[in-house]
Amino acid sequence: FCEVYEPLIIVPAAAAACALGMVAPWFYFSAKARKRALLFESSILELSLGLTSGLRAGQALPQALEVFSRRCDGPMKEELLIVIRESRLGLELAEALQRMYNRIPCEDLQLLIISIRLTAQSGGSMVDVLEKITQMIRGRTEFQQKLRALTAQGRFEALAMSLAPLVAFTLLFFINNDLMLPMVQTAIGWCAICVMLTLEVIGYLVIRAIVDIKV
Numbered sequence: 001f002c003e004v005y006e007p008l009i010i011v012p013a014a015a016a017a018c019a020l021g022m023v024a025p026w027f028y029f030s031a032k033a034r035k036r037a038l039l040f041e042s043s044i045l046e047l048s049l050g051l052t053s054g055l056r057a058g059q060a061l062p063q064a065l066e067v068f069s070r071r072c073d074g075p076m077k078e079e080l081l082i083v084i085r086e087s088r089l090g091l092e093l094a095e096a097l098q099r100m101y102n103r104i105p106c107e108d109l110q111l112l113i114i115s116i117r118l119t120a121q122s123g124g125s126m127v128d129v130l131e132k133i134t135q136m137i138r139g140r141t142e143f144q145q146k147l148r149a150l151t152a153q154g155r156f157e158a159l160a161m162s163l164a165p166l167v168a169f170t171l172l173f174f175i176n177n178d179l180m181l182p183m184v185q186t187a188i189g190w191c192a193i194c195v196m197l198t199l200e201v202i203g204y205l206v207i208r209a210i211v212d213i214k215v
Helices: 002-041 046-057 062-072 073-088 093-103 106-120 128-148 152-175 178-186 189-211
Strands: none
Touching: 002 073, 002 189, 046 062, 046 073, 046 106, 046 128, 062 073, 062 093, 073 093, 093 106, 106 128, 128 152, 152 178, 152 189, 178 189
């Protein structure tokens, strides 16, 4: 029976494995990009404070931006160096900052860019505007940190529920080897494993989407 239907089983199993191989790099690089974006967003408050301090000390906005880029690190430093390089090549600073926002969309950064652009056009006190924007960003940052702490349990449950079948399979494999060997020695077993992995990934993404609250 298995020999007759083995080709019919191998085809969907191979297709599932191929799809998993194609999707896995996308998930990996998406996670890397998400981590980089979170590190960048966590530095927006420091950027606003640094620009405010620099302007209060008598520096021009490009100078304050360059001074702050020397003190920061990580994604923020990388993006600011690009902004400074584009500004030196003749691009307006507000436009260079807008291009940075297009690379890493962030609402706090957008507020900062809009305030800089409007203040430069209207001729108001940029220090006072940046101080108010800094207070707003600080409040939003504190709220997001509290929200992230409240949803941490949901993210942990998503990870635990996704890893539970793998842990159970490993334990049963060592406890009763004869019972679990057909799972890795037959085409039906590999097909079941592919289906299980696909469902686990879908379940993990659904739970993460539920606990990922946008504000």
